[in-house]
Amino acid sequence: MLDLAILGLLQESDLHGYEIRRRLRDSLGLMANISFGSLYPALARLEAQGAVSAIEPGMAPVTGVAMGSLSGELAALRARRSKVVVAKKARKVYRITPLGRELFTRLLEDPSAGDDPRTFTLRLSFARHLAPDVRRALLERRRAQLVERLSEVRSATARNDLDVYARAVVEHTAAGVALDIAWLDGLIAHEGAPQHTSPQSPTAGDTMSSASTSPQG
Amino acid sequence: MLDLAILGLLQESDLHGYEIRRRLRDSLGLMANISFGSLYPALARLEAQGAVSAIEPGMAPVTGVAMGSLSGELAALRARRSKVVVAKKARKVYRITPLGRELFTRLLEDPSAGDDPRTFTLRLSFARHLAPDVRRALLERRRAQLVERLSEVRSATARNDLDVYARAVVEHTAAGVALDIAWLDGLIAHEGAPQHTSPQSPTAGDTMSSASTSPQG
DNA sequence: CCATCACTATATCGCTTCGATACTGCGGTG
DNA sequence: CACCGCAGTATCGAAGCGATATAGTGATGG
Incomplete structure (x- = not known):
């Protein structure tokens, strides 16, 4: 890494x-x-x-x-x-x-060379070195991981043996993962849209921000 | 940990x-x-x-x-x-x-026994074992850390040598940290409000969720 | 009827990463 | 000129990870 x-x-x-x-x-x-x-x-x-x-x-x-x-x-x-x-x-x-x-x-x-969140963040930071299709694959892969994780966390949310604090943590976690997914969706949409070589396409620009993928707190 | x-x-x-x-x-x-x-x-x-x-x-x-x-x-x-x-x-x-x-x-x-995000998440999960003032101190301490981190990340956002992807990452990171802070503010507010022993205070209930403190992705 | 699969369960190995700490050379300041 | 603090390289021990070995057991199914 x-x-x-x-x-x-x-x-x-x-x-x-x-x-x-x-x-x-x-x-x-x-x-x-x-x-x-x-x-x-x-x-x-x-x-x-x-x-x-x-x-x-x-x-x-x-x-x-x-x-x-x-x-x-x-x-x-x-x-x-x-x-x-x-x-x-x-x-x-x-x-x-x-x-x-x-x-x-x-x-x-190579996806098999590490697939933890840190590595993903790093890969995305260097994504300009990737071919468009590989880049897209990277984003999709990560998205799939997050979707799975979200369902796990959501099921934890459903438990009734959690006190206020434990519950606050899992709910917050779930919300975070959901926002990460939304963020990725934004990035994927950008990838999918026909790429102009011109620096700014009209609709682009503000879809690029949301919540935490988790590169550290 | x-x-x-x-x-x-x-x-x-x-x-x-x-x-x-x-x-x-x-x-x-x-x-x-x-x-x-x-x-x-x-x-x-x-x-x-x-x-x-x-x-x-x-x-x-x-x-x-x-x-x-x-x-x-x-x-x-x-x-x-x-x-x-x-x-x-x-x-x-x-x-x-x-x-x-x-x-x-x-x-x-003891704050000196680890102050990484994972440990914080863990501590908060077990926060029912803490005296109210210690609990509050825990939250405030974490908040302070995040505020500092936010200013660091924001300054990274200001750089102009970042390509689209690197920029997307740092902006997303910043947004995540900001939401974490907001979440903590909610929790702190709950702590501050006079504690009823009754399970649900009227205004409570939905302030308890937002974004990712980062207990993994 | 038995082979095979999937799951529970404990344990170890080698590697990466972390936090602390030590050391040096240099420029600025009292 | 003595000292502080920072830039910079380096190492140590502990902690965590991923892969892997081993083994018992119930369920699935040819």
Whole structure:
């Protein structure tokens, strides 16, 4: 799961660990603070597989891509005024390999490679890399899962041995799942409608929001 | 986290592993299928701590509590017609100890013992065991967390480098968090209103539902 | 009549993830 | 210049997960 996230980010630019974490937090906006205890082992794993390769520190061109927006820009500013060349510390910058790109595609498309909510959210975030039919299949699959889950939760709602609080929880859960389904329906409708290449189709634009798919609370 | 769930269920009746799992699934309605790879180690852990004790198979009175609603009732039926005494197999029935009750209270009340969404959901499900002020504190604490999270996600929404899909995800996430907050507000209001012992206060009843706190999708 | 299926039930293995913690290098501030 | 705090990498132990093994039992059906 982390592998998918990492490869997806590296797809766009070379990054070092810390920055990957930051982007996971606020570019993807989801995936509440992945811990380093997960991140670094994941990077090591991917490197061992040959899916990413580490650009040795010092070799990395200091200009641009590799640095975090915040730290990078500040460092650049400082460099300009204090005329000290910002010799980057022990940063290990990672770059995706062709093999990594293959792996990314596989993780993104193969349903058997994880089907939990987190993975779905991640896949959807990267859905621009998917062919329209695969994308649609992804949405439909998820929808089916949610429909099943909804009926389970609804049956729990029907129980009469629940006190106020337990009941509040299950009802809230059910409502959440229902809204997720509605949201997916919106997305599916968008997929189905003939795709204009023009950025904004007239009816599009506000069907794209609703409730929580559950990428963390 | 599992510990809290297990102790909470054992609070009401003695149970064996399989049945704990079932109740987690459909009594609590949440906590999508806890795997046995988590459950049995957790039970072993609790037993080692002296928080639960295993009633040896055969010693357990076959009448009632220990069996699952389904299997139990069916087994009873069958026993009646086939007059074979259903000598229960290798079932290990667990019972909570006084020390376990202490641990339960601690896990339920101490915020430092886990503050992830799953744990919150669990705590709320067991909120009838909490004193009103502690209960309220629990809700307020969670609300504060969600408010912070919302502002984070909203700032992600403001980014302009997101494609349609990534944007859809973050917006959906934001909407979900907002609804969670609204739901909590409802619950808090209920807590605040002078508590009648009578089951239904006039204005109560439909404020208790909204969106997903995120006990799984 | 027995094979097979589906379900209850316990248990373990290897892997991923998490939370805590430790360490270093550097720039800014008192 | 001493110290604080942040950027950054790294590791450890515990917790949870998914797959898998094992075994007893009632029901289904050729």
